[in-house]
Amino acid sequence: MKVAWAGSREAFQVSDRMAKLVANDPVFEKFSKPMLGRKELFKNTLRKAAYAWKLINDLRLTEEEAKWLRHYIDEPNYTDLHWEMFVPAIEGQGTKEQKKKWLPLAQTMQIIGTYAQTELGHGSNVQGLETTATFDRQTDEFVMHSPTLTSSKWWPGGMAKVATHAIVYARLIIDGLFHGVHGFIVQLRSLEDHSPLPGLTLGDIGMKFGHGTYNTMDNGVLRFDHVRIPRNQMLMRVSQVTKEGKYAQSDVPRQLLYGTMVSVRQTIVADASKALSRAVCIATRYSVVRRQFGSRNGGPETQVIDYKTQQSRLFPLLASAYAFRFVGEWLKSLYIDVKQRLEANDFSTLPETHACTAGLKALTTAATADGIEECRKLCGGHGYLISSGLPELFAFYVPACSYEGENVVMMLQVARFLVKTVSNLGYKQPVGTAAYLGRVTPLLQNNCAVQTAEDWLNPDAILEAFEARAARMVIGCGERLAMFENPEEGFAELSIDLVEASLAHCQLITVSVFIQKLNHEIPGNGVKRSLEVLCYVYALFLLHKHQGDFLATGYLTPKQASLANEQLRTLYSKVRPNAIAFVDSFNHMDHYLCSVLGRYDGNVYPKLYEAAWKDPLNDSDIVDGIQQYVQPILKQKLHYAKL
Ligand SMILES: CCC/C=C/C(=O)SCCNC(=O)CCNC(=O)[C@H](O)C(C)(C)COP(=O)([O-])OP(=O)([O-])OC[C@H]1O[C@@H](n2cnc3c(N)ncnc32)[C@H](O)[C@@H]1OP(=O)([O-])[O-]
Numbered sequence: 001m002k003v004a005w006a007g008s009r010e011a012f013q014v015s016d017r018m019a020k021l022v023a024n025d026p027v028f029e030k031f032s033k034p035m036l037g038r039k040e041l042f043k044n045t046l047r048k049a050a051y052a053w054k055l056i057n058d059l060r061l062t063e064e065e066a067k068w069l070r071h072y073i074d075e076p077n078y079t080d081l082h083w084e085m086f087v088p089a090i091e092g093q094g095t096k097e098q099k100k101k102w103l104p105l106a107q108t109m110q111i112i113g114t115y116a117q118t119e120l121g122h123g124s125n126v127q128g129l130e131t132t133a134t135f136d137r138q139t140d141e142f143v144m145h146s147p148t149l150t151s152s153k154w155w156p157g158g159m160a161k162v163a164t165h166a167i168v169y170a171r172l173i174i175d176g177l178f179h180g181v182h183g184f185i186v187q188l189r190s191l192e193d194h195s196p197l198p199g200l201t202l203g204d205i206g207m208k209f210g211h212g213t214y215n216t217m218d219n220g221v222l223r224f225d226h227v228r229i230p231r232n233q234m235l236m237r238v239s240q241v242t243k244e245g246k247y248a249q250s251d252v253p254r255q256l257l258y259g260t261m262v263s264v265r266q267t268i269v270a271d272a273s274k275a276l277s278r279a280v281c282i283a284t285r286y287s288v289v290r291r292q293f294g295s296r297n298g299g300p301e302t303q304v305i306d307y308k309t310q311q312s313r314l315f316p317l318l319a320s321a322y323a324f325r326f327v328g329e330w331l332k333s334l335y336i337d338v339k340q341r342l343e344a345n346d347f348s349t350l351p352e353t354h355a356c357t358a359g360l361k362a363l364t365t366a367a368t369a370d371g372i373e374e375c376r377k378l379c380g381g382h383g384y385l386i387s388s389g390l391p392e393l394f395a396f397y398v399p400a401c402s403y404e405g406e407n408v409v410m411m412l413q414v415a416r417f418l419v420k421t422v423s424n425l426g427y428k429q430p431v432g433t434a435a436y437l438g439r440v441t442p443l444l445q446n447n448c449a450v451q452t453a454e455d456w457l458n459p460d461a462i463l464e465a466f467e468a469r470a471a472r473m474v475i476g477c478g479e480r481l482a483m484f485e486n487p488e489e490g491f492a493e494l495s496i497d498l499v500e501a502s503l504a505h506c507q508l509i510t511v512s513v514f515i516q517k518l519n520h521e522i523p524g525n526g527v528k529r530s531l532e533v534l535c536y537v538y539a540l541f542l543l544h545k546h547q548g549d550f551l552a553t554g555y556l557t558p559k560q561a562s563l564a565n566e567q568l569r570t571l572y573s574k575v576r577p578n579a580i581a582f583v584d585s586f587n588h589m590d591h592y593l594c595s596v597l598g599r600y601d602g603n604v605y606p607k608l609y610e611a612a613w614k615d616p617l618n619d620s621d622i623v624d625g626i627q628q629y630v631q632p633i634l635k636q637k638l639h640y641a642k643l
């Protein structure tokens with residue numbers, strides 16, 4: 001199962017080696033993080049990042065190994081933006097010459113980059129950005145300027161204190177004419193003494209949610225006061241500006257300007273399973289240790305995992321972790337394919353890849369953030385302790401619902417893709433993830449054939465149910481949209497339904513990828529049978545949760561919906577004996593989990609007790625402030641005391 005989770009034996013070995021390397025090195029200790037102040041926390045992260053870079057070089061780690069190493073260090077820091085956004089932006093949007101100049105510098109970290117797109121006033125609406133890049137023909141330069149307070153760059157990770165360079169998105173202006181938003185490579189700091197270059201105001205935007213997690217990152221604010229950069233620092237694969245000030249567009253579609261976001265959204269989907277599996281591992285192990293009620297004749301109480309209600313909250317999350325792992329793997333291969341095509345100037349699959357990355361990013365991050373919080377509740381009161389590992393994990397994870405495309409905004413992008421696909425149905429056969437929309441007639445006419453709970457244990461029945469629900473919702477939206485004279489007004493008016501239809505489409509993708517995975521790629525029959533159970537749990541849980549959709553579209557009868565729920569209950573009993581094996585298969589080390597409740601050895605209570613004593617408040621019996629503020633209250637006799 002560990003191999004099935006990792007994707008291959010080799011992938012397992014690489015991640016396992018890196019997990020152990022991090023767990024066994026005292027430099028990467030992280031239990032004390034929540035006790036550190038902001039400055040110490042930040043410096044501590046800089047120290048770890050420097051040490052990690054040394055390890056990467058000394059041990060000559062491959063790119064894949066380096067990624068896992070950074071992942072297991074488990075602290076957001078400037079290198080995330082450098083490797084995940086700055087380098088891909090140059091790779092995707094730079095010309096050959098630009099790549100030749102900048103990539104070697106970035107790949108050897110002689111420069112450190114960030115991605116400065118979002119501003120105080122605009123994040124989702126990229127075309128609304130206000131920073132200007134005005135071409136000056138006399139000097140062959142662009143003048144970067146922040147004309148308003150709301151044009152201040154706001155959020156870029158690593159920018160406040162570390163990054164030496166940034167890809168800055170700004171409105172290109174030539175001779176007073178606006179030519180859209182473009183990316184520019186801008187040096188921010190001196191490579192000698194790290195001080196901000198003249199004309200730049202740089203700072204940190206302040207503390208963020210959850211003390212010890214995202215505050216390791218220096219998210220920054222940046223303002224330009226007429227800062228000049230050479231013309232050749234505009235990323236010019238998509239559009240070019242000549243030294244005469246002529247603006248030209250190549251054959252490459254403008255949408256490629258958004259290409260870096262496609263790349264990162266794909267990695268965010270892959271990462272969702274890591275975060276969710278971590279929470280599920282903690283909650284499952286603890287649910288086996290924890291006992292409440294049910295003792296008879298002095299015997300042991302019931303393990304809370306044996307309560308059906310606990311199973312109905314926990315096991316769908318376990319199944320979702322596996323579903324997200326497989327859909328992340330699938331999306332990665334889709335992305336690798338599109339990347340190769342884009343390099344060869346084939347842009348045909350970009351719209352579908354954009355819809356898949358945007359939609360699956362929204363689906364997986366929302367479910368993971370909610371799932372982590374549910375796992376915290378599944379651990380009862382102890383889940384609220386920092387030492388459970390869950391509050392910090394939630395605080396670290398939850399911004400994924402906002403960054404890299406706010407989730408609702410992303411679902412609306414999927415909706416645009418679906419509406420376009422439906423309106424083209426007469427003359428363009430949909431392919432890939434939208435292929436089912438090419439079979440609308442049977443999907444709209446045929447209803448579900450399930451007659452018994454057992455009938456739901458059939459991938460074809462499940463797939464058809466999800467296809468019919470999505471097709472009916474998408475077509476329904478298309479029909480209602482057609483009634484509006486102005487399509488944009490219609491889109492705005494129907495946006496709630498459109499987001500729901502997009503979610504149905506994305507859930508169909510996750511369910512069908514899980515089923516495909518079982519059909520083709522699982523080593524070993526025992527593993528395959530166990531994963532089949534999880535696949536059914538995932539699908540039938542979604543069906544139960546969204547049964548309103550399945551019923552309202554008329555595909556299911558209430559009886560069939562209740563049979564699905566009956567089957568789901570039976571499936572929970574099949575998951576129970578393997579629950580611990582399923583979570584052990586994630587291969588998460590105790591160091592990575594950073595949770596007393598999720599310890600591999602189950603030794604929860606003594607370690608919880610021990611952890612409490614490490615709190616600084618327990619350094620002495622009488623702490624600072626008691627004499628000054630509490631003792632006087634005890635000693636004074638005030639009038640009010642009689643009341
Ligand atoms: C990890 C932690 C660090 C975090 C970092 C960050 O957060 S960094 C900051 C992260 N910030 C964000 O994530 C900001 C989120 N906001 C956005 O991405 C955009 O502003 C927008 C997509 C919402 C709207 O765009 P818009 O105003 O231009 O309007 P429009 O909807 O009309 O689209 C026009 C056309 O482009 C197409 N297309 C769109 N995107 C893509 C794409 N990625 N690829 C390919 N294509 C794409 C779209 O399909 C349409 O095609 P059509 O129909 O003409 O053939």
Ligand SMILES: Cc1cc2nc3c(=O)[nH]c(=O)nc-3n(C[C@H](O)[C@H](O)[C@H](O)COP(=O)(O)OP(=O)(O)OC[C@H]3O[C@@H](n4cnc5c(N)ncnc54)[C@H](O)[C@@H]3O)c2cc1C
Pocket residue numbers: 081115116117118121122123124125154155156157214219399402403404405406407408409412
């Ligand atoms: C931890 C963190 C790290 C970040 N790192 C970076 C970084 O490195 N570089 C960078 O450039 N940016 C970064 N960002 C910024 C991030 O990308 C944006 O915050 C994100 O894209 C969301 O945009 P917004 O803040 O403008 O949200 P808004 O768009 O203002 O969202 C507010 C609300 O409005 C709704 N809404 C907006 N538009 C629509 C619409 N058209 N229809 C319906 N509803 C709508 C949204 O659904 C949401 O509910 C980071 C953010 C965070 C939290």
